[in-house]
Amino acid sequence: MNKILVVDDEKGMRDFLSIMLKKEGYEVITADGGAEAIDLVKDNSLDLLDLVITDIKMPRLDGLTVLSATRERDPHIPVIMITAFASTETAVEAMKKGAYDYITKPFKVDEIKLIVKKALEKKRLEEENIYLKGELKEKYQFSNIIGKSEKMMKIYDLIRKVADSKSAILISGESGTGKELVARAIHYNSNRRDMPFVSVNCGAMPENLLESELFGHEKGAFTDAYRDKKGLLEIANGGTFFLDEIGESPLSIQVKLLRVLQEMEFKKVGGTKDIKVDVRIIAAANKNLQEAVAKGRFREDLFYRLHVIPIDLPPLRERREDIPLLVDYFIGKFNKSGNKNIRGISHNALRIFENYNWQGNVRELENVIERAIVLETSDIIRLENLSDEIINKATRKKDLTTGFLSEEEVVDLEEILEKVEKDLLLIALKKSGGAMNKAAKLLNLSFRSMRYRLQKHDIKRGIDNDKDRNNL
Ligand SMILES: Nc1ncnc2c1ncn2[C@@H]1O[C@H](COP(=O)(O)OP(=O)(O)OP(=O)(O)O)[C@@H](O)[C@H]1O
Ligand SMILES: [Mg+2]
Known part of the structure; x- marks a missing residue:
């Protein structure tokens, strides 16, 4: 049962809220002033509160003081402020100080019910999240070793x-x-x-x-x-x-x-x-x-x-399912050391990583990410900032067409087809020793079509382009 603390110096308001909330199935405790409320908030022997509803204007210690005491105890406890219509300015100040929301008097019963429900829901989600994050860390990380593969x-x-x-x-x-x-x-x-x-x-x-x-x-x-x-x-x-x-x-x-x-x-x-x-x-x-x-x-x-x-x-290639996790981990690491703010990696770049052979294993992946982050000007790691060598090796896999896509993935088809086309042109040219006719035959293309494609990819006079040759 969720436990709510209601704070108001007016007995009428206290009772009204208390009865209404109890009817909704919440456990309610009340305080008739700021000082008493703060005692309750700080009392470690009490179960932690789930929510605080406090009037802003009270003699002696006001609602803002209750707010800050609550946040000190646990910033995840939502605090809802009640304010007279005339003093919304203070309510805004309270929001800035971390109040969850405010309601102005006089308010409707439904209105407060809804706000309470939402606030408790948010708290629950936050808690779950914190818990989950801790869980994930436990589960996927062991003394700085990253990986969740079997x-x-x-x-x-x-x-x-x-x-x-x-x-x-x-x-x-x-x-x-x-x-x-x-x-x-x-x-x-x-x-x-x-x-x-x-x-x-x-x-x-x-x-x-x-x-x-x-x-x-x-x-x-x-x-x-x-x-x-x-x-x-x-x-x-x-x-x-x-x-x-x-x-x-x-x-x-x-x-x-x-x-x-x-x-x-x-x-x-x-x-x-x-x-x-x-x-x-x-x-x-x-x-x-x-x-x-x-x-x-x-x-x-x-x-x-x-x-x-x-x-x-x-080896890393035998536990490819760990690659996304490692990528995230190293992005975090190099964001910190390089003062960068990279949010993640593009689908296509990740696909490349998942298909690459990683002879140098995790160390190689770490180095590749460090380099990509240094070069990256946007806020995600993109294909452009991976070396041609990695892209070529990763995309030249035999099972490219079948092995590339899994259920929930998105790839840029045009980009990948272009890459495959270029690779195959270069491979054919290499096999034919640079002879365009022969290469065209290997690919079952007409001479014209071959020439058009070579031009499109800026592969000049067969294979005399050094960069492309090196990529083979
Ligand atoms: N599972 C992993 N999670 C996170 N980082 C890892 C993981 N495996 C390796 N690394 C990182 O990769 C780099 C290489 O790791 P380490 O030096 O332990 O490898 P090694 O097997 O000793 O390599 P070598 O044989 O070349 O000495 C280090 O920076 C290390 O932190
Ligand atoms: Mg070593």
Whole structure:
């Protein structure tokens, strides 16, 4: 039942409103002045009110004060002001301060019933919306990882399940699929979250530097070792250690890592003492590590030690349903960082995204959006600001005609047909080595029709247009 507070210093008005609203099925409480009303509004022990109806003009504390106290308590509680015909100016001021509406005395019963109903409806919608937004965030986002596809949902589940365990994890996936993001999510969802997350890219340093970074060194261990140095493994003690691109680590280091995994022990470079640590190891590899094992470039025993919990991140093209969500997310991100106000993306541009192959996965999508937003002069991302390469690759799909449209989508037919026509002309010309006659035959066109179309697309003298050639 909705709970309404009626505030008026006149008993007659209070009773009238109270009886009328109770008849409508609302729960009503009353206050005979501003001070009493504010006490009720601020009383945390009471259930929250759904609506306040207050007279504006009251001795001592007036309706405007009740309004601001209510908004302070909860800005979603609508406040309806009652005013004498003579003082609509104050009513307007009240609206500016956030009142939902005002009614002038004398008013009709139907009038107030309707306003009350609408105000409560609006509040309900607002609440639902807030709730939904929270829900959506929960549902589609996990520690900054965006995606609602079944594949990503499984990854979130896995992250939750393994977060608190101490077993090693091997995250694999193509470049840009979010391996590091997932490693961090595991750490920040684990009971080690208050301890350090330290990451090292095993492919980015020469062997001896990597070794002393990981394990530290003793003074004098090598020419430049002027003093003792703690290794990153020691710095990560108690936390999580992320070994990125583990497949790139040299065999000599793989041996030492194996010992860390098995015994949580290592020696510094040039050291003799064993150092004990407690770290959770997460490794990432974007190549097929198993293949590296087969070729003898990666130790099999280390592979199996890491492979205790494998997490395989799907490429973006295998979860295309996440693309719109990611697009929104990155638009928001770059709006903020670039001080832009892009509202969304055009249908056609989104279609292109959904058909493109995304070899560079989420990172590539992120970069494409960043670029498009920088170039965009309107308030949505349009086809024009995507590179030709992406458009061509996305539209040259074999199943273009069938795969492009789904139920509720809108595409610009002319725009797309033009694009397809141009692509096919260029492909035919390429196949024919630039010979127009032959190309026309491939497309079952007359010479004249071919020439007309080439002119229309500004493809000059066959294929000698560099830009077009590059697009092939
Ligand atoms: N699901 C996702 N939601 C939001 N952002 C993502 C997602 N996946 C990746 N990203 C973003 O894409 C970029 C690349 O992610 P990350 O560095 O984790 O990928 P990676 O798999 O480690 O790539 P690489 O193998 O090239 O190192 C980052 O900016 C990351 O924030
Ligand atoms: Mg990475």
